[in-house]
Amino acid sequence: MSTAAACPSPATAAASGLPAFSTQTRLLVVAPHPDDETIATGLLVQQVRAAGGEVRILLLTEGDNNPWPQRWLERRVRIRAADRQRWGLRRHAEMLQALECLGLSAPALQSLGWPDLGITDELLRAGHASVAALSAAIGRFGPSLVVAPALADRHPDHAAAHVLVRLALAALADPPPLLNYLVHGRAGDGDSFEIHGTAVQSAYKRAALVAHRSQMALSGKRMLRLAARPECHAGLPSPLAALPWRPPRWLHPWLRLSVVGSAGVLSWRWRDAPLQRDRAGRFQLSMLVGTPCFARLALTVRSPWIFDHWGWCELSGHAGEAGSGLAPADRPG
Incomplete structure (x- = not known):
């Protein structure tokens, strides 16, 4: 499907912080689930393609752990492993239809097949292997620009995906620039810029979103609202x-x-x-595990609420340095 539309000129791109797109642009979009690519980058993808650039979508999960829409559409209560696998295949097929609306063909999609709602566990249990797999996928495509979820995103798969991408890029000799998109949550401080599309591009983005029929069944209004926002991309x-x-x-x-x-x-x-308090009463870690370094705080009890309350943060190399006036942290009795 054609996505012809005006692309930003170099002068306009420089003024907004948006890279100027050309035939040399190689955009890699990291999507934790099917539909993230459309909601967060549907306009961006079309504008890169209109400039003659190449786009690759790196899908981390098939979105198969999505029980409530599946129960609704399939009229079932119990979801077995085979049911989840079938649902994942359905969402994958829907994503291919969505990508066609955005001007991409099937070879533009690469799937890693990680567990849906399990990217955090993938990171914490198999950190080096997961980072290596992601780094290899990035290296094979050789992007000039990577777009991935923001660390502030409250969906656990999205924030963990950010950590994995950052570590994978850090392992490359010459990493490409990274921009971040936020689907779940509010944008924080820092520089960011918005991508606005033409009426034609917006129509194709909406058509791509509608192609994700399984997700539109129960969350159509919310998804359309998310997709209608300007695509906001931020640095680190x-x-x-x-x-x-x-x-x-x-x-x-x-x-x-x-x-x-x-x-x-x-x-x-x-x-x-290994926590200490600084003079302001803030908790600091007395040890880090390399640069970049990320910390996550989570409850150990199960909850039906999937979104993170505390989530992740990135720590600087100065955390816990001697001579910073730190005192031992208070411990519960």
Whole structure:
């Protein structure tokens, strides 16, 4: 399907922070689930293609752990492994139809087949292997620009995908620029720019979204609302010297702090973590695991709510340095 539309001129691109697209542009979009590529980058993809550039969509999961729409459409209560596999195939087929609306053919899609709602576990349990697989996929395509979920995204798969992409890019000798999109949550501070499309591009983006029929069944209004927003892409926020969280003391026994970096993964119960307080009362880690380094705070008890409350943050190399006036952190009794 044709996606002819005006692309930003170099002068316009420079003024907005948007790279100027050309036949040399190689855009890699990292999508945790089918439909993320359309909601977050449907206009961007069309504009790169209109400029003659190449686009690759790297799909991390098939979106198969999506029980409520499946129960509704298939009129079933119990979802077995075979049912989930069939649902994943359905969502994959819908995604191919959506990509056709955006001007892409089937070879533009590469799937890693990771577990839906399991990217965080993939990262924490098999960090080096997951990073290596993602780094290899990026290296094979050789993108000039990578677009991936933002660290601030409250969906656990999205934030974990950001961490994996950052570590994978750090492993490359000459990593391409990275921009971030936010689907779930509110944008934070930092530089960002919006991509606006023509009426034709917006119509094709809407058609691509409608192709994700399984997701539109129960969440059509919400998805259309998300897709109608300008596509906002941001650079990386500054790393933090201290953890941004001050969880209530009564929750401490059920909290787990994990740290992921280029040197590996570490995880502790909150009460056992190597924490100290600075003069402002903020918690700091006395050890990091390479650069870049990310921390995650999560409850250890199961909840029907899938979105992260605390989520992830990026820590600077100055966290926990000697001579910063740190005191031992308070521990629950």
